[in-house]
Amino acid sequence: MATLNLNALGKTYPGGVTAASDVSAEISDGEFVVLVGPSGCGKSTILRMIAGLETITTGQLDIDGSRVNDREPGERDIAMVFQNYALYPHMSVRKNMEYGLKNEGLPKAQIAERISEAARTLRLEGYLDRKPRQLSGGQRQRVAMGRAIVRQPKVFLFDEPLSNLDAKLRTELRAELKALHHRLGATFIYVTHDQVEAMSLADRIIIMNAGRVEQIGTPMDLYLRPATRFVAEFIGSPSMNMLEGRIGADRASLSFDSAPPLSLRGDLPGVEGQRIALGVRPEHLDLAGDSAGRIDLSVRFVEQLGADTVVHGAVSGAEVPLAVRLAGVQRHETGTVLPLSYAPGNLHLFDADSGRRLEVEAG
Amino acid sequence: MVENRPILNFVTHAVLILGVLFLCFPVWMALVASTHGPDALSKSPIPLWFGGQGWDNYTQLLSAGLPAAGGVPIGMMMLNSLIMALVITFGKIAISIISAYAIVYFRFPFRMAFFWMIFLTLMLPVEVRILPTFDVVTKLGMLNTYAGLTIPLIASATATFLFRQFFLTIPDELVEAARIDRAGPVRFFIDILLPMSRTNIAALFIILFIYGWNQYLWPLLVTTDEALYTVVMGIQRMVNSGESLPVWHFVMGTAVLGMIPPVVVVVAMQKLFVKGLVESEK
Ligand SMILES: Nc1ncnc2c1ncn2[C@@H]1O[C@H](COP(=O)(O)OP(=O)(O)O)[C@@H](O)[C@H]1O
Ligand SMILES: [Mg+2]
Numbered sequence: 001m002a003t004l005n006l007n008a009l010g011k012t013y014p015g016g017v018t019a020a021s022d023v024s025a026e027i028s029d030g031e032f033v034v035l036v037g038p039s040g041c042g043k044s045t046i047l048r049m050i051a052g053l054e055t056i057t058t059g060q061l062d063i064d065g066s067r068v069n070d071r072e073p074g075e076r077d078i079a080m081v082f083q084n085y086a087l088y089p090h091m092s093v094r095k096n097m098e099y100g101l102k103n104e105g106l107p108k109a110q111i112a113e114r115i116s117e118a119a120r121t122l123r124l125e126g127y128l129d130r131k132p133r134q135l136s137g138g139q140r141q142r143v144a145m146g147r148a149i150v151r152q153p154k155v156f157l158f159d160e161p162l163s164n165l166d167a168k169l170r171t172e173l174r175a176e177l178k179a180l181h182h183r184l185g186a187t188f189i190y191v192t193h194d195q196v197e198a199m200s201l202a203d204r205i206i207i208m209n210a211g212r213v214e215q216i217g218t219p220m221d222l223y224l225r226p227a228t229r230f231v232a233e234f235i236g237s238p239s240m241n242m243l244e245g246r247i248g249a250d251r252a253s254l255s256f257d258s259a260p261p262l263s264l265r266g267d268l269p270g271v272e273g274q275r276i277a278l279g280v281r282p283e284h285l286d287l288a289g290d291s292a293g294r295i296d297l298s299v300r301f302v303e304q305l306g307a308d309t310v311v312h313g314a315v316s317g318a319e320v321p322l323a324v325r326l327a328g329v330q331r332h333e334t335g336t337v338l339p340l341s342y343a344p345g346n347l348h349l350f351d352a353d354s355g356r357r358l359e360v361e362a363g
Numbered sequence: 364m365v366e367n368r369p370i371l372n373f374v375t376h377a378v379l380i381l382g383v384l385f386l387c388f389p390v391w392m393a394l395v396a397s398t399h400g401p402d403a404l405s406k407s408p409i410p411l412w413f414g415g416q417g418w419d420n421y422t423q424l425l426s427a428g429l430p431a432a433g434g435v436p437i438g439m440m441m442l443n444s445l446i447m448a449l450v451i452t453f454g455k456i457a458i459s460i461i462s463a464y465a466i467v468y469f470r471f472p473f474r475m476a477f478f479w480m481i482f483l484t485l486m487l488p489v490e491v492r493i494l495p496t497f498d499v500v501t502k503l504g505m506l507n508t509y510a511g512l513t514i515p516l517i518a519s520a521t522a523t524f525l526f527r528q529f530f531l532t533i534p535d536e537l538v539e540a541a542r543i544d545r546a547g548p549v550r551f552f553i554d555i556l557l558p559m560s561r562t563n564i565a566a567l568f569i570i571l572f573i574y575g576w577n578q579y580l581w582p583l584l585v586t587t588d589e590a591l592y593t594v595v596m597g598i599q600r601m602v603n604s605g606e607s608l609p610v611w612h613f614v615m616g617t618a619v620l621g622m623i624p625p626v627v628v629v630v631a632m633q634k635l636f637v638k639g640l641v642e643s644e645k
Contacts, residue, residue, distance in 0.1 A: 022508040051539075051543065052542075053542065053543075072542070073539070073542045073543045074542060074543060074544070074545035074546075077580060078543065079543060080539070080540070080543050082539070083536075084534060086534065086539065086540040087538035087540075088537065088540075088541075088555055089559065090555075090558040090559055090561075099544050099554070100543070100544035100545060103544055103545040103546055103550065104545060147544075152372070168431065222395050278366075314635050348546075
């Protein structure tokens with residue numbers, strides 16, 4: 001049980017690479033926070049600074065109100081699960097889980113009790129005397145989780161724990177992790193590059209790009225009101241359509257370089273001629289009845305996913321890529337033009353230069 | 364390529380058996396010779412089958428030794444050889460694994476300089492530095508001691524290098540997991556690094572034991588006291604003892620006895636070694 005306070009954390013590696021800068025966040029007790037971002041954006045660096053495996057170059061880290069910058073990993077009351085399991089290969093499953101507790105000097109009876117409970121939770125009872133190499137990937141990762149659970153730490157840290165597993169196991173273990181979080185009620189900090197994993201697990205997501213925090217919020221905050229163009233394109237699959245153009249003279253239309261202007265309902269923020277990016281999610285486009293706002297999509301190819309159909313193409317008459325997600329099974333030939341509609345509330349506007357979100361003034 | 368043709372089978376087996384016979388013949392001759400009297404070997408034809416003197420020869424060798432070669436019992440020499448080989452083996456393994464640990468896992472000033480210094484000693488085996496080393500040992504008063512016999516042979520760059528390469532293959536996450544599990548540097552070394560290195564240690568043990576057991580030049584230089592003679596030296600002294608003809612039956616008996624401990628080590632450790640190879644850790 002713990003609250004964490006990340007106060008302008010920054011990390012510059014000895015070689016001069018600045019992997020993270022000015023990362024601030026408050027994580028409350030029992031929260032499941034996911035750090036997400038493309039690979040190389042500094043997620044692991046942040047997590048490792050929290051764990052104490054990496055020194056903190058700038059800023060301050062508090063756990064439960066006290067500064068822990070200079071504490072050893074073993075003294076921070078955290079446990080960590082790694083992508084490649086990091087089990088001690090020469091020790092049995094039981095020994096792997098025992099090791100940290102023995103080093104803490106816990107009495108034998110208590111150790112045995114915690115291990116049998118963790119083994120029950122993780123369905124590892126039959127495997128306690130096996131060596132890690134005799135287990136499958138999913139089982140190994142459960143042992144690694146067991147090793148963390150038995151410590152009963154204040155904070156659980158996970159660094160892409162499911163990335164080495166196949167898709168089916170990943171979904172299974174994701175559910176187990178979520179259940180585990182419910183049962184333990186502990187603070188979880190979880191790193192992944194997979195936005196689906198982030199959306200499905202997190203109470204709150206910290207989304208990072210190039211060492212900086214782009215946005216912190218609930219999955220729905222990020223989905224419905226992305227603060228930057230980066231967030232808008234990172235969250236959701238297929239990713240959000242972006243149409244770059246200039247604000248028209250009437251401040252209600254968007255003019256493109258090589259396509260007829262698009263008229264929008266309501267006033268666009270900003271000044272005439274300003275370059276902006278207009279975003280709309282593929283699932284928020286629909287075949288036009290006669291609702292307001294129309295875009296014509298010329299079809300290039302179609303992905304049939306069963307539950308829905310993703311049609312890829314371009315804005316008719318322009319080379320701007322556009323995708324739409326339609327419910328159910330649908331057939332559309334390459335080359336046909338589909339008239340699409342959208343609800344104005346589902347449009348997102350971003351400044352083309354800074355990437356910041358611009359609020360649409362409803363009209 | 365796995366083929367199963369009778370003629371090919373026959374040929375390959377014949378070649379293998381010939382090779383084995385060729386390799387084993389000298390050993391066989393040594394065994395046979397050690398069971399004959401002093402004269403049998405200086406006459407032709409040389410006997411190819413055991414004689415009746417085996418018991419007498421070996422009891423004399425083990426208990427009394429040869430008057431002409433100083434009268435040191437072979438049992439005594441075997442013990443000296445064993446002590447020397449074991450001290451060298453354990454010393455080399457201990458020093459090299461600890462120095463490799465320091466070089467791989469600790470950041471200290473001039474770390475790489477130290478590594479290269481250790482590496483350079485590969486170019487300086489005992490034979491090359493024998494005079495200065497002898498001088499140092501003399502001045503330290505270590506002539507005719509077990510310390511003088513073993514310590515100069517212990518420093519080992521090869522083994523350090525081997526352990527370093529192995530440690531570099533251990534993922535960093537394992538070290539980090541141990542840090543989170545509150546294992547300090549000593550705990551990590553004893554609980555994790557040592558057990559993970561056991562195959563490497565077993566392989567080195569075989570090589571180094573034989574290296575130590577077969578030392579010849581160095582013991583010859585630093586020991587004049589008969590109580591410190593080793594088996595390999597003993598054989599040499601028997602062959603060259605005085606004017607009389609070499610006592611081949613005793614020489615061969617000593618050689619046979621001298622072969623036993625390395626064979627035992629190879630057979631015993633090979634099991635562990637092969638087991639380690641088969642159960643490769645992932
Ligand atoms: N030990 C290190 N030394 C130098 N640079 C590093 C080190 N670890 C990571 N980096 C760099 O820091 C950046 C962020 O890395 P990381 O935090 O591992 O990213 P992520 O986990 O988001 O993929 C990368 O550019 C990476 O190359
Ligand atoms: Mg990472």
